Amino acid sequence: MSSRFAHFLGTVAAGAMLAGPAAADESRMKVVTTFTVLADMARNVAGDAADVVSITVPGAEIHEYEPTPRDIVRAQDADLILSNGLGLERWFQKFLDQLGDLPSAEVSAGIEPLSISGGEYDGKPNPHAWMGLENAVIYVDNMQAALAANDPDNAEAYAANADAYKEKLRAELDPLRAIIAAVPEENRWLVSCEGAFSYLARDLDMQELFLWPVNADQTGTPKQVKQVIDGVREHDVPAVFCESTVNSAPAKQVARETGAAFGGILYVDSLSKPDGPVPTYLDLLRVTTETIARGLSGAEKDAR
The missing domain is CATH 3.40.50.1980 (Nitrogenase molybdenum iron protein domain)
Structure with missing residues (x-):
């Protein structure tokens, strides 16, 4: 996959020029997530204070995803990148390396993972931690902390949005x-x-x-x-x-x-x-x- 990136790097700059002005409000922080579930959660925390986009599209298989030059173009002006971690996005580190020195955070941090049972990944962390009903609250807290750290002017808004979203999540659990x-x-x-x-x-x-x-x-x-x-x-x-x-x-x-x-x-x-x-x-x-x-x-x- 790294060779594929190298092959396309020469087209990225041209692609960026062709992309034209960003549709999003440039006064807001741009947050890029690795997949759609994280994007939806992050939008609830960001509210109107930040713009959130997902690298992968609805319906995509996340484990073996192969990023495209367009993905690089869309992410290269990000202010913050949120990934799941726990080995879910096997492609992510090579993708991140193509973007240079961008702030990033793993939103599963602090969760005690279950272990995978069987196969070549036996004993490694099961990465699907967002499917845990209580884990979702930890994801939200990690997103709030990452957004606030990179956009302190809107820290209060992120905290209020996170609290409201956690109430919605808890209302679903029972x-x-x-x-x-x-x-x-x-x-x-x-x-x-x-x-x-x-x-x-x-x-x-x-x-x-x-x-x-x-x-x-x-x-x-x-x-x-x-x-x-x-x-x-x-x-x-x-x-x-x-x-x-x-x-x-x-x-x-x-x-x-x-x-x-x-x-x-x-x-x-x-x-x-x-x-x-x-x-x-x-x-x-x-x-x-x-x-x-x-x-x-x-x-x-x-x-x-």
Whole structure:
């Protein structure tokens, strides 16, 4: 990927000239995030005091994303870059190196990560920490601190916005827990393609099975599929799911071979477009949890 960057570096300056004047208010700080979930959270903290954009677009797979020259152009005038950290954005450090000396912050800082289980990443931190219901508050606090440190004139606005947003987040937590608590305890198994829901499963008191631990080269192998088929049969799991940014065919194969329902698409690494089902982080948490509850309660028809 670094060679790809080197190949395009000669076009970046020309691209910047072609980009023309920025549409955003240049009096406001420009914040760039690595993916759409962080961008939505950061916009809630920034309010009217800063402009926030995401490098990746809605629906993008975040782990193996390959930045383009346009991404470099859009980010090179940033005042602050926010990334998740915990090894999520494998491409990010090389991308950041192309931008020079820009302030950046990892918004998962201070979270005690769960460990990945299985595969070549066994024992490493599970990077999907924003899916933890309580972790979201830590993300917001880290964003507030980063924004205030780089734009102290608006520190009070960021603090007020963060407090208001955390209240909205907390208001979502108990209803989400109640939705899953209504599912019979023996059915509370979250079976997904990627092991991206470990924090959510923990916070909703669910057991977890997944086909592969992290979106990487080896996804949906016969061995992975067989292991999950065996687990679904052993625990009589009523439904399996898959996230929106990967191929759902292996999960549907598990459903066919076990008689479980394919319970639907879950959202984790990316928001949808504004007119889609999860245009915000709060929507992502709510829709994902409701989909899980419907599938495990038998309210969903087999989508095979």
